[in-house]
Amino acid sequence: MKSKSPEIDQSTEEKIKQAARELFQTKGFSATRSRDIATKAGINLALLNYYFRSKEKLFNIIILETMQEFFLHLSEMLNDGSSSFEEKINKIVANYIELLTNNPDIPIFILSEIRQNPEELLSKFKMKEALMRSNFMFQLKEGIERKEYIPINPLHFIMNLLGMLIFPFIASPMLKKIGELNKEEFLKLMNERKNSIPVWILNSIKTNPSK
Amino acid sequence: MKSKSPEIDQSTEEKIKQAARELFQTKGFSATRSRDIATKAGINLALLNYYFRSKEKLFNIIILETMQEFFLHLSEMLNDGSSSFEEKINKIVANYIELLTNNPDIPIFILSEIRQNPEELLSKFKMKEALMRSNFMFQLKEGIERKEYIPINPLHFIMNLLGMLIFPFIASPMLKKIGELNKEEFLKLMNERKNSIPVWILNSIKTNPSK
DNA sequence: AAATGAATTAAACAAATGTTTAAAAATTAT
DNA sequence: ATAATTTTTAAACATTTGTTTAATTCATTT
Numbered sequence: 001m002k003s004k005s006p007e008i009d010q011s012t013e014e015k016i017k018q019a020a021r022e023l024f025q026t027k028g029f030s031a032t033r034s035r036d037i038a039t040k041a042g043i044n045l046a047l048l049n050y051y052f053r054s055k056e057k058l059f060n061i062i063i064l065e066t067m068q069e070f071f072l073h074l075s076e077m078l079n080d081g082s083s084s085f086e087e088k089i090n091k092i093v094a095n096y097i098e099l100l101t102n103n104p105d106i107p108i109f110i111l112s113e114i115r116q117n118p119e120e121l122l123s124k125f126k127m128k129e130a131l132m133r134s135n136f137m138f139q140l141k142e143g144i145e146r147k148e149y150i151p152i153n154p155l156h157f158i159m160n161l162l163g164m165l166i167f168p169f170i171a172s173p174m175l176k177k178i179g180e181l182n183k184e185e186f187l188k189l190m191n192e193r194k195n196s197i198p199v200w201i202l203n204s205i206k207t208n209p210s211k
Numbered sequence: 212m213k214s215k216s217p218e219i220d221q222s223t224e225e226k227i228k229q230a231a232r233e234l235f236q237t238k239g240f241s242a243t244r245s246r247d248i249a250t251k252a253g254i255n256l257a258l259l260n261y262y263f264r265s266k267e268k269l270f271n272i273i274i275l276e277t278m279q280e281f282f283l284h285l286s287e288m289l290n291d292g293s294s295s296f297e298e299k300i301n302k303i304v305a306n307y308i309e310l311l312t313n314n315p316d317i318p319i320f321i322l323s324e325i326r327q328n329p330e331e332l333l334s335k336f337k338m339k340e341a342l343m344r345s346n347f348m349f350q351l352k353e354g355i356e357r358k359e360y361i362p363i364n365p366l367h368f369i370m371n372l373l374g375m376l377i378f379p380f381i382a383s384p385m386l387k388k389i390g391e392l393n394k395e396e397f398l399k400l401m402n403e404r405k406n407s408i409p410v411w412i413l414n415s416i417k418t419n420p421s422k
Numbered sequence: 423a424a425a426t427g428a429a430t431t432a433a434a435c436a437a438a439t440g441t442t443t444a445a446a447a448a449t450t451a452t
Numbered sequence: 453a454t455a456a457t458t459t460t461t462a463a464a465c466a467t468t469t470g471t472t473t474a475a476t477t478c479a480t481t482t
Contacts, residue, residue, distance in 0.1 A: 012429080012430090026326075027241075027327070028239065028241065028242075028323075029242070030238075030239065030241035030242035031239075031240070031241035031242075031327075033468085033469065033470090034469070034470055034471085035468095035469075035470090043430085044429095044430055044431050044432080045431090045432095045470090045471090046430075046431070046432085046471085046472080046473090047429080047430065047431090048470090048471095049470080049471060049472075050429075050430080054470075054471080055469095055470065055471090056470095105326075108319070108322065108323060108326065111319065111381055111382055111385070112239075112319060112323065114384050114385055115237075115316075115319065115384055116238070116242075118384040118388070122384065122385065122388045127385070127388065127389050128388060128389050128390075128391065131389055132389065132390075152407075153400070153403075155386065155389070155390045155392075155400065156400070156403070156404070156407060158386075158389070159375070159378065159379045159382075159386065159404075160374075160375050160411060162378060162382065163371075163374030163375045163376075163377070163378030163379065164370070164371050164374045164375070165374075166374070166378060167370065167373060167374030167377060167378045167381075168370045168374065170322055170378075170381070171322055171370075171373065173325050173326055173329040173333065174322070174325055174333065174338070175366065175369075175370065177329070177333045177338065177339060178338050178339050178342055178343065178366070178369070179339075179343075179366045180339065181366075189364070189366065189367070192364075192367070193367070193370075196363075196367060200371060200415040200416070201415065203414055203415045203416070203417070204411040204412065204414045204415040205411070205414070206414070223459085223460090244438085244439070244440090245439070245440055245441085246438095246439075246440090254460085255459095255460055255461050255462080256440090256441090256461090256462095257441085257442080257443090257460075257461070257462085257463095258459080258460065258461090259440090259441095260440080260441060260442075261459075261460080264441095265440075265441075266439095266440065266441090267440095
């Protein structure tokens with residue numbers, strides 16, 4: 001059933017996807033109602049199934065696209081041949097804080113969904129290779145051999161970096177309460193972290209910082 | 212309707228709560244069916260409403276108890292007058308890695324729920340006071356004044372510590388895939404972090420580690 | 423302009439789901 | 453032992469919710 005009016009089609013199709021994206025990302029699959037998607041998209045309920053067959057099929061599209069968006073550019077940043085390990089960290093941190101500032105619900109959405117359906121979803125992204133065999137990882141190991149960095153299991157390093165990077169966005173409502181921060185103040189803190197996380201994470205593994 | 216057979220009563224009531232706890236914590240409120248709770252608890256469906264009035268009331272009890280469990284002992288650890296800042300970090304890290312090892316679903320459960328209902332839930336826990344006015348925070352600021360630690364916004368420090376501590380459990384399925392780890396290997400890594408996180412987090416803020 | 427096909431709509435359907443009811447069973451009190 | 457109360461059960465109920473149907477509107481083609 002290919003349409004003959006692609007603009008209008010894609011317009012409604014895109015309206016549905018956008019509404020679905022917002023609702024699925026903030027409320028999850030089960031708490032999101034087909035009727036809420038339709039209302040938010042400003043379309044008739046039946047159009048949802050007309051365009052996407054089922055709520056579940058629509059959801060699969062959204063989660064996949066969301067993960068693709070999240071991992072977009074990661075491989076490039078990890079394998080940029082012209083940058084040092086520390087430069088890569090700067091780049092990655094800045095990139096992801098920017099992304100998460102604009103899409104703060106993505107991490108909990110992705111991680112919750114992976115938790116419910118690990119094999120299915122993880123099989124579609126070869127993160128193991130992308131990460132562990134990257135130039136970034138090679139440079140870390142190199143730095144450890146050179147005694148520039150303390151001996152650390154690269155996986156621990158990844159956990160620390162991702163934890164510092166992603167956790168504040170997952171826990172933002174709690175952190176805002178604890179720090180008595182409004183939205184702007186919180187975002188200002190997140191922006192500070194673009195520069196600070198690289199300093200902290202590198203300090204945490206540097207062997208002899210008193211050069 | 213107070214019961215006259217407290218042991219048996221609490222037994223079924225507790226069976227329901229335990230089943231509800233497991234299901235709510237792993238699947239969330241919306242994806243958990245009353246019938247699944249009843250089946251898992253081995254009781255008749257109607258007993259759920261007999262004991263707890265509604266699925267929602269049962270859920271409120273579970274989320275509250277879960278949060279209480281999670282914050283249990285935190286205040287004491289933060290305000291132990293006889294321990295240093297670094298000792299407190301050791302204690303807190305070990306305590307929470309132990310807790311999270313046994314209850315890996317708690318963080319995503321709590322953080323998701325807070326995200327849906329921030330005011331309601333956060334108002335019931337005075338985390339701001341517990342944390343920001345703790346001896347732990349005082350000791351951090353003291354260390355900064357003494358130039359022992361770099362100037363860091365205490366909130367940033369909290370984010371880093373909690374990120375390192377909690378994030379790996381939230382992202383465990385992904386990390387297992389990336390690191391090709393089975394359950395035991397993952398838990399071994401988490402156990403290593405009991406000793407390592409204090410080292411890393413302190414290195415990240417120490418001013419002159421070349422003593 | 424008529425005809426064809428796509429897009430949209432209102433309504434209905436069927437299954438799932440939280441909740442209630444009324445009777446039976448089990449327990450406790452008299 | 454009997455009566456009263458609590459606990460448990462099977463069934464029904466009322467909504468919600470994902471999906472489908474059939475008719476209508478809209479756009480495109482001939």
